[in-house]
Amino acid sequence: xxxVLLDAEPRRLRVVGDWPEPEPRxxxxxxxxxxxxxxxxxxxxxxxxxxxxxxxWLVGHETFGEVIATGAGVDRHRTGQRVVIEPNIPCLxxxxxxxxxxxxxxRRRSLGFTEPGTLAERIAVPARFTWAxxxxxxxxxxxxxxxxxxxxxxxxxxxxxRVFDDSTLVVxxxxxxxxxxxxxxxHGITPAVLEPHPGRRELAVRLGARPVLPNETGxxxxxxTSGTGPGLREAVSRxxxxxxxxLIGQSGQPVPLDTRTVVQRQLTLAGSLIxxxxxxFAAAVGSGKPGAGRVLAACYPMEEAEAAFRxxxxxxxxxWIRVGSGG
Numbered sequence: 001x002x003x004v005l006l007d008a009e010p011r012r013l014r015v016v017g018d019w020p021e022p023e024p025r026x027x028x029x030x031x032x033x034x035x036x037x038x039x040x041x042x043x044x045x046x047x048x049x050x051x052x053x054x055x056x057w058l059v060g061h062e063t064f065g066e067v068i069a070t071g072a073g074v075d076r077h078r079t080g081q082r083v084v085i086e087p088n089i090p091c092l093x094x095x096x097x098x099x100x101x102x103x104x105x106x107r108r109r110s111l112g113f114t115e116p117g118t119l120a121e122r123i124a125v126p127a128r129f130t131w132a133x134x135x136x137x138x139x140x141x142x143x144x145x146x147x148x149x150x151x152x153x154x155x156x157x158x159x160x161x162r163v164f165d166d167s168t169l170v171v172x173x174x175x176x177x178x179x180x181x182x183x184x185x186x187h188g189i190t191p192a193v194l195e196p197h198p199g200r201r202e203l204a205v206r207l208g209a210r211p212v213l214p215n216e217t218g219x220x221x222x223x224x225t226s227g228t229g230p231g232l233r234e235a236v237s238r239x240x241x242x243x244x245x246x247l248i249g250q251s252g253q254p255v256p257l258d259t260r261t262v263v264q265r266q267l268t269l270a271g272s273l274i275x276x277x278x279x280x281f282a283a284a285v286g287s288g289k290p291g292a293g294r295v296l297a298a299c300y301p302m303e304e305a306e307a308a309f310r311x312x313x314x315x316x317x318x319x320w321i322r323v324g325s326g327g
Contacts, residue, residue, distance in 0.1 A: 003120035004305040004321075005056035011048050013059070013306040022124035024071035029078060029127045031085065035143040036119045037062030037320045038312045039175060040227075040249075042112065046309045049252070053114065060119030061087040061112035064142035065323075067130065074127045083130040084145040085118060086281050087111035088274050102277040103153075119305065121324060129277075131285045140293025143320045144179060148292040149284045151180040153275035154223065154248055155187065156283075162220065162244060166190050169212060169219040171235045172226030172249060173197075173204040175318035178295040180223055180248070181207040186290075191223075192216065194234055199316025207294060212238070223248060229255035241265040246272050296320060 003019035006012075024030045042059060044050035063085045067078050090097050090105035097105050109115050111125070118125075133142055158164070166189055170177050173195040184191045185208030192212040195201040201211060217238045224235040227249025235245050236258060245267060262269065275281065284290070297317025300308035305321055312319040 001121045002302060003058055004060065004302065006045060006052065006059050008055040011046065013046065013309060014056075015303055015305060019058070019120055022122055024069055024074075024124045026072040027074060027126055027128070028071040028124045029067045029074055029083075029130055030069035030071075030122060030124050031063075031065040031083065031130065032068045032122055033063055033065040033118060033120060033323045035064055035139060035320055035322055036060040037143045037147065037175075037318060038308060039147055039318075043309065043313055045113075050113075058116040058118075058120060059112055060117040060321075061085075061110070062143065062146045062320075063087070063111075063118040063123075064133070064139065064145065065123075068122070070127070071124075078127065078130075078132075081130075081132045082142070083132055084142050084281075084285070085111070085123075085125055086129040086131060086277065087118065087146060088277075089115075089126060089129055090277055092277075097277075100276055100279070103273045103275060119302075119321065119323070131281050133285060134288070136289040137285075138293055140296050141290050144292035144295060144318060145284065145290075147176055147318075148179045148183060148290060149275050149280050150176065150248070151183040152284055153280045154180070154246055154272035155183055156280070157272055158221065158244060158246060158270070159187075164189070164221070167218070167220040167240070168192070169194065169222040169235070169238055170204070170209065171195075171222065171224045171231045172228075173200045173209075174225065175295060176248060177223075177225035178203055178207060178317065179292060180225060181209045182290070182292055182295065184208070186287075192219070194231075194238070197316060203295070203297075203316050219243060222246070225249045227251040229253075232257065236261055236267065236269075239265070239267055242267075244268045244270060246270050248272055
């Protein structure tokens with residue numbers, strides 16, 4: 001079976017043809033993978049900014065495919081379902097999980113990061129973390145499902161806390177910021193976007209956003225998706241007094257923060273990490289046609305996975321890898 005592995009020295013991706021065939025255990029399904037998206041977390045592994053548990057390492061986590069077999073205890077009627085995989089697997093037993101905040105689970109397993117990933121022809125995964133997709137979801141929507149749900153979860157977490165309207169700013173419109181624009185447009189909101197890359201800025205506008213004006217400030221709600229120091233400074237400086245800054249982008253590097261602005265304007269800074277099981281995936285797959293596939297800009301075959309990873313950071317939009325005949 002073919003799979004894409006990350007090597008340590010030199011840091012590179014290679015396609016192997018002899019990866020072990022998985023067997024679904026009790027409670028698992030066997031999925032024929034059709035497509036895998038590339039995100040910033042994957043690129044951090046590829047560029048040595050993040051370390052996997054071991055090498056060689058099976059990469060990938062944003063995945064859709066088709067159930068082709070079931071393990072013991074799983075309804076056999078699931079065979080043939082087109083599914084998207086929820087790659088963050090909480091323990092479901094700790095206090096955080098019991099309270100519904102599975103994103104805080106201290107024992108959470110993450111496919112592609114703490115557990116081998118999904119960029120292989122077939123994978124075995126827990127059945128309760130695979131979600132059947134309605135026919136209205138195109139394959140291009142399916143490959144964007146997981147990061148779209150990250151965006152939707154961030155919106156859900158703030159929607160009930162304040163007035164939610166066009167006084168919204170998105171800082172950074174890489175693939176996560178672009179999908180946030182899709183999700184906000186689904187709520188009837190036209191966000192302003194701050195993005196130095198002209199191609200990404202133009203994509204955000206096509207997705208329903210508008211460019212921020214040069215000196216525009218006073219946003220009640222700001223989403224920071226870039227994870228950079230300059231992005232955080234802009235987010236804080238452009239948010240209105242009493243406003244909320246939601247941090248989605250992450251960086252392992254310290255970033256400067258003007259605490260006087262935060263205090264004087266009485267801003268609230270909040271982090272939003274992934275999503276909570278099962279509500280966020282359940283809500284998303286039941287929401288009808290998402291249109292998330294509009295953020296896709298490049299598609300590569302599995303054999304060109306390394307080229308896909310090398311090009312992804314510069315592409316205005318999202319890059320994905322087609323596996324087998326799907327997509």
